[in-house]
Amino acid sequence: MKATRKKKSNGSARGIEFPPHDSAGYLVRDAHRAFQHLLEKRIAPYGVTRGQWYFLRVLWTQDGLSQRELSERVGMMEPTTVIALQSMEKAGLVRRSRSADDKRRAQVWLTPKAKRLKQRLLPVARHITMQAREGVTRAEFELFRDVIARMTTNLDRLKR
């Protein structure tokens, strides 16, 4: 059944196939989605969204950064940062103040509530990583880390 055109429609030149399974991009995409969904599910009970998560991670390490610095460290464009911070301010996770020296500059400060969340949420992240790595040896993981980082570097170099 369904033998209608097969050779023909699948690309006229040889080698025109490219199964997703062979594609690093697909592997990475699937893994990314799996991480995202699980993270989302596990932090939602604390009232934190995935978009807020990355900013919390950075601010837990260093508080009082400007929006620009935050954007860079989180790896997002500034409009994204604006939106995330608005939602975080509304959720009582940060407050923003203008710098006295430079009135353009907005400094972002964690609230006590957000600081307390660190103790709850970092273990969640660590747990997800551990669960992901189940059955993966340290050596395997280290090679994985090395390879994926090299691929990312390769691609980033092409973006500019």
Added chain:
Amino acid sequence: MKATRKKKSNGSARGIEFPPHDSAGYLVRDAHRAFQHLLEKRIAPYGVTRGQWYFLRVLWTQDGLSQRELSERVGMMEPTTVIALQSMEKAGLVRRSRSADDKRRAQVWLTPKAKRLKQRLLPVARHITMQAREGVTRAEFELFRDVIARMTTNLDRLKR
């Protein structure tokens, strides 16, 4: 400079740090974004968006699928599929017809234009993969593939 509180604010319990660099999730996220951005940039000249890309990939392999089947194969929820297909229909990449047997069922067909794009676009994808893998040996890549697939499986198992 900036020596204000350091020990204290970095988490009161020991082991409460978790640098992104040690996190599989961050590695995967960075790689994913690198792939996405480059793909987007390279297919944009053909008038194809990243959201349409995945559907094209599947339809190039098998045409005439229903929306449900497409959603499953692409790995997206159905509302996402609806939106993507609307944009693809508007862009002249697919047309949809109701199945005669089952009037609920919408079948999705590639236009000749979309079929022709295969020859242009698959090489783009293959090229990105090749560029990503530069300096990565086959053995390294195969271990990478194995590890990331195992991690994805581990995480997916936890989602239900």
Added chain:
DNA sequence: TCCATTTGGATAGAAATCTAAGTAATATTG
């Protein structure tokens, strides 16, 4: 046959992103 369930799609609304184009404050330079 008729009603309840299941199935295939669509809509609504939210979130997380981006690019492009503002606005306001600061810095530079002729």
Added chain:
DNA sequence: CAATATTACTTAGATTTCTATCCAAATGGA
């Protein structure tokens, strides 16, 4: 010092994705 450029953030608008509902067609029992 005034005109210009740069910097920090914001707004606008588009895309991609989700969850939660809803509608309409088909199916299966009672």
